Amino acid sequence: MPRLLTSILLCAVAIVAAVAASTQPSADSWRLTSESEALVPDAALRAQIFRALDAAESAGTDPSISHFKVRAATVLTVNKEDHVVLGGNTEYELPEAIHGESSLLNHVTTLYGADAARHAVRFVAFFSQRCGVSGSCGDCRDYQHAVTDYAHLLIVCGQASDHTVRVTRFADQLVDEDKFPAATPDSLSITPGELARLTQSATEARMGGVTLFTTSRHTGAAGLSFSGKIYRAAGGDDAAFHYRFPIGGLLQQAATERDYFLRAIVVVGEKGQWPVVNYRDRQYGFESSSFNHEAGKSPIALILADGLGHYRATTFESDLPHAFSTANFMPQALKDFLKSHAAPAPQ
Ligand SMILES: [Zn+2]
Numbered sequence: 001m002p003r004l005l006t007s008i009l010l011c012a013v014a015i016v017a018a019v020a021a022s023t024q025p026s027a028d029s030w031r032l033t034s035e036s037e038a039l040v041p042d043a044a045l046r047a048q049i050f051r052a053l054d055a056a057e058s059a060g061t062d063p064s065i066s067h068f069k070v071r072a073a074t075v076l077t078v079n080k081e082d083h084v085v086l087g088g089n090t091e092y093e094l095p096e097a098i099h100g101e102s103s104l105l106n107h108v109t110t111l112y113g114a115d116a117a118r119h120a121v122r123f124v125a126f127f128s129q130r131c132g133v134s135g136s137c138g139d140c141r142d143y144q145h146a147v148t149d150y151a152h153l154l155i156v157c158g159q160a161s162d163h164t165v166r167v168t169r170f171a172d173q174l175v176d177e178d179k180f181p182a183a184t185p186d187s188l189s190i191t192p193g194e195l196a197r198l199t200q201s202a203t204e205a206r207m208g209g210v211t212l213f214t215t216s217r218h219t220g221a222a223g224l225s226f227s228g229k230i231y232r233a234a235g236g237d238d239a240a241f242h243y244r245f246p247i248g249g250l251l252q253q254a255a256t257e258r259d260y261f262l263r264a265i266v267v268v269g270e271k272g273q274w275p276v277v278n279y280r281d282r283q284y285g286f287e288s289s290s291f292n293h294e295a296g297k298s299p300i301a302l303i304l305a306d307g308l309g310h311y312r313a314t315t316f317e318s319d320l321p322h323a324f325s326t327a328n329f330m331p332q333a334l335k336d337f338l339k340s341h342a343a344p345a346p347q
Pocket residue numbers: 099100136137138139140141
């Protein structure tokens with residue numbers, strides 16, 4: 001009996017301790033990793049981050065396909081008052097989704113206006129079971145780049161299991177086109193002749209596409225597959241603003257022919273200007289290049305041409321840092337898919 005009593009008492013103590021812990025200020029429970037502390041020297045900002053992480057835990061989500069919850073929050077100061085705003089991911093039917101960070105920033109705009117999104121949002125915080133190294137998808141990078149003070153935006157991940165908090169700079173997920181290394185026709189993984197054909201093909205593609213709303217940055221792209229075929233596409237806009245990107249377009253054509261492995265893609269813009277490659281389009285390229293990796297082939301070379309004989313060259317692995325693809329989540333499914341979708345033998 002005394003032993004049982006002791007156990008009961010210990011349990012009671014444990015329960016009291018748990019209740020006490022849960023009523024502690026959240027700042028005591030979340031803890032920045034040592035590398036993150038330098039990025040957030042401001043105590044008030046730390047408190048906002050911890051408050052946002054507490055709130056993000058209850059952000060509503062509906063990931064009916066992946067079952068991967070993205071729970072996001074920020075705390076922003078508007079008219080000297082702090083406000084918590086939440087965002088969560090939703091998935092629907094064909095694998096399509098509204099993502100957590102885009103949902104969050106849209107809510108900020110809805111509640112406090114576009115200027116608040118641009119100037120008052122200092123961080124996007126995610127409450128996660130486990131904090132990995134992946135950044136946002138390409139589309140969410142485009143959105144955060146467009147609507148926030150992205151050069152100073154912080155990305156926060158609070159890990160549920162141990163309440164450690166990892167902070168990084170959103171800018172670490174970006175690589176501007178002028179940072180792509182300069183290249184010459186002799187320095188690439190394709191021959192000068194192949195480069196000339198791809199540049200010509202992309203230039204012709206750019207004469208098409210749909211530009212009823214596009215006022216700048218119209219581009220064309222051409223890709224060469226390991227089977228020797230060239231696929232090309234130009235950007236296309238529409239009234240719903242569901243822009244179709246050129247790299248995604250040509251990759252879809254290649255995939256339709258079960259020609260899944262590309263050697264190189266050339267992108268051209270207006271003559272005399274370097275083309276911009278949206279992060280969403282980089283995501284399509286990265287996903288496709290991960291097929292190459294799976295098959296033991298070299299990554300896709302991404303080559304920009306300015307139309308005046310100058311080139312820059314990189315890879316999707318380099319221009320989309322901290323990216324994720326199906327290869328991360330479903331490696332065996334990707335292996336099986338590529339095996340069962342081998343291209344038919346040439347006639
Ligand atoms: Zn996203």
